[in-house]
Amino acid sequence: xxxxxxxxxxxxxxxxxxxxxxxxxxxxxxxxxxxxxxxxxxxxxxxxxxxxxxxxxxxxxxxxxxxxxxxxxxxxxxxxxxxxxxxxxxxxxxxxxxxxxxxxxxxxxxxxxxxxxxxxxxxxxxxxxxxxxxxxxxxxxxxxxxxxxxxxxxxxxxxxxxxxxxxxxxxxxxxxxxxxxxxxxxxxxxxxxxxxxxxxxxxxxx
Amino acid sequence: xxxxxxxxxxxxxxxxxxxxxxxxxxxxxxxxxxxxxxxxxxxxxxxxxxxxxxxxxxxxxxxxxxxxxxxxxxxxxxxxxxxxxxxxxxxxxxxxxxxxxxxxxxxxxxxxxxxxxxxxxxxxxxxxxxxxxxxxxxxxxxxxxxxxxxxxxxxxxxxxxxxxxxxxxxxxxxxxxxxxxxxxxxx
Numbered sequence: 001x002x003x004x005x006x007x008x009x010x011x012x013x014x015x016x017x018x019x020x021x022x023x024x025x026x027x028x029x030x031x032x033x034x035x036x037x038x039x040x041x042x043x044x045x046x047x048x049x050x051x052x053x054x055x056x057x058x059x060x061x062x063x064x065x066x067x068x069x070x071x072x073x074x075x076x077x078x079x080x081x082x083x084x085x086x087x088x089x090x091x092x093x094x095x096x097x098x099x100x101x102x103x104x105x106x107x108x109x110x111x112x113x114x115x116x117x118x119x120x121x122x123x124x125x126x127x128x129x130x131x132x133x134x135x136x137x138x139x140x141x142x143x144x145x146x147x148x149x150x151x152x153x154x155x156x157x158x159x160x161x162x163x164x165x166x167x168x169x170x171x172x173x174x175x176x177x178x179x180x181x182x183x184x185x186x187x188x189x190x191x192x193x194x195x196x197x198x199x200x201x202x203x204x205x206x
Numbered sequence: 207x208x209x210x211x212x213x214x215x216x217x218x219x220x221x222x223x224x225x226x227x228x229x230x231x232x233x234x235x236x237x238x239x240x241x242x243x244x245x246x247x248x249x250x251x252x253x254x255x256x257x258x259x260x261x262x263x264x265x266x267x268x269x270x271x272x273x274x275x276x277x278x279x280x281x282x283x284x285x286x287x288x289x290x291x292x293x294x295x296x297x298x299x300x301x302x303x304x305x306x307x308x309x310x311x312x313x314x315x316x317x318x319x320x321x322x323x324x325x326x327x328x329x330x331x332x333x334x335x336x337x338x339x340x341x342x343x344x345x346x347x348x349x350x351x352x353x354x355x356x357x358x359x360x361x362x363x364x365x366x367x368x369x370x371x372x373x374x375x376x377x378x379x380x381x382x383x384x385x386x387x388x389x390x391x392x393x
Contacts, residue, residue, distance in 0.1 A: 005273050005282055025284055068279055069289050075355070076290065076345040083351070092346050100285040107273040107283030115272035135212055139265055142216035143223070147276065150217070150224045170242065170369055175376060177221065178253065182381050185217045189210045199209055 004112045005061065013055035013105070018114040019121070021106045028102050032095045038087075041094040048101045057108045065104055073097075116140055135199050142188075153180050211258055214383070218254060218262035219269070222246035223276035241278035244363065247298045248329040248370035251305030252321060253377050255384045260303030267299060293340020297333045304328040309374065310384055321371035329370065330363045 008014070035041060052062070073096055080089025116137070123133050157176045158167050166172040207215075225242035246266075251259035266276070267287070275282035277295075287295055305328035312320050334356060342352040377383070 005275050022284075029288055065281055065283070065285070068281065069286075069291075072290050076347060079345075079347050079351055079355075083347070088346060092344075096289065096344075099288045103283050103285030103288055107285065110273065112272055112274060119268065119272060135207065139212050139216040139219070140269065142213065143219040143265055143269060144274070146217055146220040147223045147274075150220050151227055154224050154228065170245070171372060174242070174245075174249070174369070174373060177224070178249070178373065178377065179381060181217050181221055182214075182377075182383070185210070185213045188217070189213045192209050192213065197209060199207065199212060 005065070005107050006111050007058055007061070007108050009056045009109075011055050011109075013051060014109045016109075018110045018118045021110055022115075022118055025103055025106055029099060032098055038091040038094065041091070041098055045094060045098050045101070048098055048105065052101060052105050055105060055109050057105060061108075062104060066100065069096075069100060112144075132199070138199075146184075150177070150181065153177065207257075214254055215258050215262045215265060218246075218250045218259070219265040222250060222263065222266045223269070223274075226276050226278040227280075242366075243278045244298070244329070244333070245366040245369060247302050247333075248305060248325045248366060249373050251302035251328060252309050252325065252370050252374035253383060254306060255310050256303045256306035259306035260299045263302040264299040267295060270295075290341050290345055291337070292344075294333055294337030296340075297336030300336075301328050301333050304332055306384075313378075313384055316375065316378055318371050318375050321374040322367055325367035325370045325374075326364070329367055330360070 032041065032044075035044075073093055077089045077093050080086065080092060120133050120137055123131055123136060127133060154173070154177055157173055157180075161167045161169070161172050161176075164172075222243060225246045228242055247263055250262045253259070254262060270277050270282050271284055271287055273283045277286055286292070305324055308324040308328060309316060309321070312324065334353075338352045338356055339349060341347070341355070342349045345352070
């Protein structure tokens, strides 16, 4: 089981540093609300689509990611059409389209490990407020490692409960999963502590 | 935070992710399909308490933001946080924190009714108080229309609050975690 939406291709977009992509996304998030003329969003949307073509993002997965939000956007468009104006509805939909497609482009072209690195660098200034970037990276990797494992456990529980006719009972699925998780957490803590991990160790102690 | 707290946070973030990989269950009474993911938010707060519960959900959202497709329906990436439903998602860590805080405060007299009310306040009222204005502002539709559009999910959310309450009370008896934390040694 592989986690992540990253699709490897040899394109210039893939080679752009992750930090630049994230900052562009933040800038675009502010930008779409500040454009003086909504018509400027049309070339912006064309540019984003152009970049997606250039990055050769997978069409099927793009559509799959957009389907749930597309329904919502159509509803918002119709609500505007009926109650306010089609022009405003068009502007709102354009804004969402630019942002969502740009975000999707970043997601498809950037490895999760690179994103996490950017994040850790971004969090470093927060150390002043007691946020520990090293603890954060340990937790991130633990979670990533345990998602497939817990999913496997969940499937086992489902099969066991199906034999009892309880596989549609949320509680009968959730309680065993939680108990298993808590037990696993105990074992994992002991394993980490047994290896002498000290979460509060300063980097200079090494 | 000691190692145990970190492991709880990390593993509960994984649980919330797993709940999203599971296909939505359509309850016979309520027609709206419910995903178990927002149930995970309530459970994280109810079981782990304020700080660890809030952090677990924050960790989950960080992973969603960097592009791990663990949001219900296999979605991920910054786009989902920037989209119309972003307000709901961003309110989750605070919601889990609030639920945890209320559970900790009422730990001694926690029963199914108290736990249900706590989850309704933190997991439904607070989440909608953040999510609905977000939709209204970003989509430039009125607050009233945004609220009406969200009402369909309330029955499902009430069911989830009830399930979270049951889980909270059962685990309080079978596997208490919050009380251990109240000893001064644990931080």
